[in-house]
Amino acid sequence: MRRLTGLLLAAIRLEHSRILPLLLLVAALLLQFSSEQTPLLTVREALFDQYQRQMPRERSSEPVIVVGIDSQSLVKHGQWPWSRDLMAQLVNRIQAGQPLSLGIDIVFSEPDRFSPAGLAARYPDLPADTLARLPDPDQQLASALSVRPTVLAVVGLSKELPGSTQAARPLPAFRAEAAVQQQLPNYAGALASLPLLEKAAAGEGLINGSQGQLQADSERGVLRRIPALATIQQLPFLSLPLEMVRLALGDPAVVPESGSDGMTAIRIGDYRLPTQGNGEVLLHFGRASSNYYLSAADVLAGVHPTEIFTGRFVIVGFNSTGLQDRIITPLGESLPGIDIHAQVIESLLEGTALKRPPWMSGLESATLLLGGLLLIVMIPVLRPRYAVISFATLGLLLVGSGFLAFFTGRWLFDGLTPFVLLVPVFILLLGNTLIAADSQRRTAERTLQQSREEAARAAGELDAARRIQRGLLPNPATLFADEQRFSIAALLEPALAVGGDYYDCFMLDQQHLCLAIGDVSGKGVPASLFMAMSKTLTGALMRRQSDLGLAVRELECELSRDNSEYLFVTAFIGILNLQSGHLEYVCAGHDAPIILRHGQLLRIDTAEKAGPPLCALGNFPYQAGHLQLLPSDRLYLFTDGVTEAGNGKAMFGMTGLHAAILKSGADPVERATTALRDAVRRFESGHPPTDDLTLLVMHWHGQTTSER
Known part of the structure; x- marks a missing residue:
């Protein structure tokens, strides 16, 4: 009975823990429905922009050439506006190449200031016959426009302004359902070119951005939507690039495809471009390229042959920052407006545009609801760790979908907004789960405390081992404080708390100095124990055995006993006659020492006498080599922790060691040893050392005055 009561109370508490998450889920659904008026719209647009940045449209073909009035053109032909006769020359040059159609992204709303009428008004004293003989620049431009299909720009105005007119070239024979026409953008007036130029051109096209460009659809002025079709005083007009394609196809009918929510696509001849319900195109942008840009100055100068325009669309417009015709795209690029027209033409010819039908919002809401219910069911029964992993997986699935x-069909599905709205639901559910797991947390804390105590105990033992190990090494500054025949300094820095390197220096008698350096394979405690034994045996056997080669063989024999870990030691052991400078040495797989002699570096040639590391083969017949030192020679013994020190890209190597030795060669041995260590650490650039670093530097001064 008690067990049944306990289960019943647990179930009641579980249901209570899910009521508030359910209420939060309902609030999230309401917020999702009104996301167009909330900061969530910025999140959505940023996500859609990221889609395009990761997967921009491939611009494999270049059907459009852009002739830009750029800084070079303004420098050569003067400030804007240019005289219409110069524009006529530019148009004639392009028309000579027989392009498919020509679009001019410029509005010529006022008469040319150099026309006869304009000159007569400005200079009333000019003779009438002189003015009569002057050509009319506007007429020259009109003649140039009439040669081949040309489209002039029209700017739609939301309200009539002084100087606004009705554009004269609407779409002929355009039919659309009443529901479609009601959703199309409508402008009260327009800013169009002179009637003379309108009559000469074959068509006019809108160059407006989306009417919502400055409101909800814009994030920091980013252009995402392009009107494909709009009306000016209820007369239909295509955008400039689509009008260019229409004229190039021979003036075919423009058919708006529609559905229950307005337009779905616009068809021009055999080409189809998906649209939104209000006739706007969600343009899939491609990366900008300078390949299809020509300078108007170069076209006027005849730099490019006219054949370059044959069979292509040509757009003339501004390409200068000073003329302020710049657009920010979702790719983060600042482009001239004429580049947007080129991308619209490419999209129509490819039949590609981004798609976000009205039912997409319902799909996102359904995703939010299903995801929230799944969290409410699953999170309370999962451990906190798996709950976090599950929620992160859900987020990855939503965003990844x-x-x-976008990758499969250029669909704009917002998986990030549902994920963001599910965060409060998840946090509340996770809080309940954490409360239920409090006892487990306390147990984990006790276990952690125990492990910390054990770690601290181990660290203390390692620190004690480090002090003992360093105590085994001699201090040359103290040991040879009164010595005048030589100077010696050494240092050892283990990579871990304790290491496997060692050095030793001691007098065998009044005339013989023994030097030793070694490197045990491996690191840590095993290597440090083997190092202590190696150092101790080296000192004992060198003092007992006069034959250096035999002493090393005995050393290997002793070290090989009970070597269950199969460790080995590289070593260099030398005995220097302080009176004659004769050096007898044995090299057991160790790096050959370096001699600094009168500013020159010499490497002891150990190749003929060197043997393998101690304990590597067993019973190797080590033989001693011989070398004669000269007064003031400096001997450098080191381990591979010096030459193999790395910074993640390269190793210090012998080159770095040679340079460091030469740089500090004139310093006392203590300072030179420290300088070598510092050079290695600077080269590592903060990277942790990978091996123990050991240096032993001995400077032989030669015979003293008393010895001579």
């Missing part, structure tokens, strides 16, 4: 939808 958006990228997948």
Whole structure:
């Protein structure tokens, strides 16, 4: 009975823990429905922009040439506006190449200031016959426009302004359902070119951005939507690039495809471009390229042959920052407006545009609801760790599904907003789960405390071992404080708390100095124990055995006993006659020492006498080599922790060691040893050392005055 009561109370508490998450889920759904008026719109647009940045449209073909009035053109032909006769020359040059159609992204709303009428008004004293003989620049431009299909720009105005007119070239024979026409953008007036130029051109096209460009659809002025079709005083007009394609196809009918929510696509001849319900195109942008840009100055100068325009669309417009015709795209690029027209033409010819039908919002809301219910069911029964992993997986699935939808069909699915709205639901559920797991947390804390105590105990033992190990090494500054025949300094820095390197220096008698350096394989405690034994045996056997080669053989024999870990030691052991400078040495697989002699570096040639590391083969017949030192020679013994020190890209190597030795060669041995260590650490650039670093530097001064 008690067990049944306990289960019943647990179930009641579980249901209570899910009521508030359910209420939060309902609030999230309401917020999702009104996301167009909330900061969530910025999140959505940023996500859609990221889709395009990761998967921009491939611009494999270049059907459009852009002739830009750029800084070079303004420098050569003067400030804007240019005289219409110069524009006529530019148009004639392009028309000579027989392009498919020519679009001019410029509005010529006022008469040319150099026309006869304009000159007569400015200079009333000019003779009438002189003015009569002057050509009319506007007429020259009109003649140039009439040669081949040309489209002039029209700017739609939301309200009539002084100087606004009705554009004269609407779409002929355009038919659309009443529901479609009601959703199309409508402008009260327009800013169009002179009637003379309108009559000469074959068509006019809108160059407006989306009417919502400055409101909800814009994030820091980013252009995402392009009107494909709009009306000016209820007369239909295509955008400039689509009008260019229409004229190039021979003036075919423009057919708006529609559905229950307005337009779905616009068809021009055999080409089809998906649209939104209000006739706007969600343009899939491609990366900008300078390949299809020509300078108007170069076209006027005849730099490019006219054949370059044959069979292509040509757009003339501004390409200078000073003329302020710049657009920010979702790719983060600042482009001239004429580049947007070129991308619209490419999109129409390819039949590609981004798609976000009205039912996409319902799909996102359904995703939010299903995801929230799944969290409410699953999170309370999962451990906190798995709950976090599950929620992160859900987020990856939601965001990843958006990228997948964009990749497969250019669908704009927002998986990030549902994920953001599910965060409060998840946090509340996770809080309940954490409360239920409090006892487990306390147990984990006790276990952690125990492990910390054990770690501290181990660290203390390692620190004691480090002090003992360093105590085994001699201090040359103290040991040879009164010595005048030589100077010696050494240092050892283990990579871990304790290491496997060692050095030793001691007098065998009044005339013989023994030097030793070694490197045990491996690191840590095993290597440090083997190092202590190696150092101790080296000192004992060198003092007992006069034959250096035999002493090393005995050393290997002793070290090989009970070597269950199969460790080995590289070593260099030398005995220097302080009176004659004769050096007898044995090299057991160790790096050959370096001699600094009168500013020159010499490497002791150990190749003929060197043997393998101690304990590597067993019973190797080590033989001693011989070398004669000269007064003031400096001997450098080191381990591979010096030459193999790295910074993640390269190793210090012998080159770095040679340079460091030469740089500090004139310093006392103590300072020179420290300088070598510092050079290695600077080269590592903060990277942790990978091996123990050991240096032993001995400077032989030669015979003293008393010895001579």
